[in-house]
Amino acid sequence: MTIIHPTAIIDSRAELDDSVEVGAYSIIGPNVRVGARTRIGPHVVIDGHTTIGCDNQFFQFSSIGGPPQDKKHGGEPTGLEIGDRNLVREFCTFNCGTAQDAGVTRIGSDNWLLAYVHIAHDCQVGSNTIFSNNATLAGHVHVGDWVIMSGFAAVHQFCKIGDHAFVGMNTSLTQDVPPFVLASGHPAEPHGINIEGLKRRGFSREQINALRNAYKLIYKSGLTLEQAKQELAALEAAAPEAAAAVGLMRGFLDTSNRGIVR
Template sequence: MIDPRAIIDPSAKIGENVEIGPWTIVGPDVEIGDDCVIASHVVLKGPTVMGKGNKIYQFSSVGEDTPDLKYKGESTRLIIGENNVIREGVTIHRGTVQDRGETVIGNNNLLMAYAHVGHDSVVGNHCIMVNNSALAGHVILGDWTILSGYALVHQFCKLGAHSFLGMGAAVGKDVPAYVTVTGNPGEPKGVNSEGLKRRGFSSEAVSDIRRAYKLIYRQGLTTDEALERLEEMAQKTPEVQLLVDSIRQSARGIVR
């Protein structure tokens, strides 16, 4: 299961039923969970802890030091959950001590070719990063977020659950839950309705989320005024509370 041409540091911990291809390098302080498949020509550096069932394709660099100039070689971590697919040429950097000290990838994510996850970022569960999309340092992606090809996210931005960035979108503000953003600079264009339907949201919930979006972006209300009315809606439609929370947690301000 482990090709003899792979280079495995003696301190690395390899789970059961793990496949490692030729010319892959697994460095010290790397833990690979059961049933993972690591293709050829992958570089895995530590400290990195990876759960079970992950698949990493060729030429990916996972767990490398960050190029952030603040980083001075401190011991920081990368944590990867379970059942993620990391395609060709993906780069994922460990954290910095100036922030959380670790980069975190959740479960069941798809990182397509040449995607980049910067230091101290947190990727939730069921997220998709399409080819060449990139997260600068300190970015947080909520569950079920999708970044289309070449989408870019600035440092310290938060993207709410079920949000969607269109092809080539460049985001420098926080994106509320459910919101679709396109363009450079990124602008809100509506609700990710199709994604919500695919995930089993009722037609009534989607309709109320659309109404909530209009309160924020179409009624000329201040953010506080809109939030007050949204919280009233959330009493009837709990899904709206996720939108409220994502706005209240914004530190950079939301896309407009």
């Protein structure tokens, strides 16, 4: 049976799986759907057109699915989608999207979102990420899989962060971070490949060496980005065991609108 504290306020139109737990004084709005075995702690507010998957855990005082903090928002029924097995710690704020973009803010699965994390309207966050305390995304930010955001890192609107990237503590990020790159500073600067993270995730020595060479082509060779992309294509052909990873970096350069940290 659903375990709901008697002080919780849940709209009769909300859809909660029978195995959902809701703590004291939490509030759940009419357009919320919550999947199996998700645990919602005390003093949590979940509102908006919000869909939450299975096996998530929300700690106290989080505000989930609130309207976007965007002056262009005119009350349109935009949404928030959260996947499975996410850990959401105290005082997190995740906002719904806007009609001017995707209309939906999305957060994948298996993420650790620690205290005071803010994910603004229309952000698209992948899976297996870690957001340390007070990491903040402005609107329209895209974050790939396996990204680590250190404490107090802040990301400007419309930036992109590629898979397996690492953003250091107190970093001010106003440009895109390619996959696998470690960026930190105020403003952010590149500091090599996220080698330790790649080792932990099982990347081979050959793959890591190829990514190091890719990094050198982008950042150390003096080439323009167009020239570097051509050299990356040659590196893909020369290192088939790392072709997918190098191709991910090359493809990211093609889609970067704000320019990459350099």
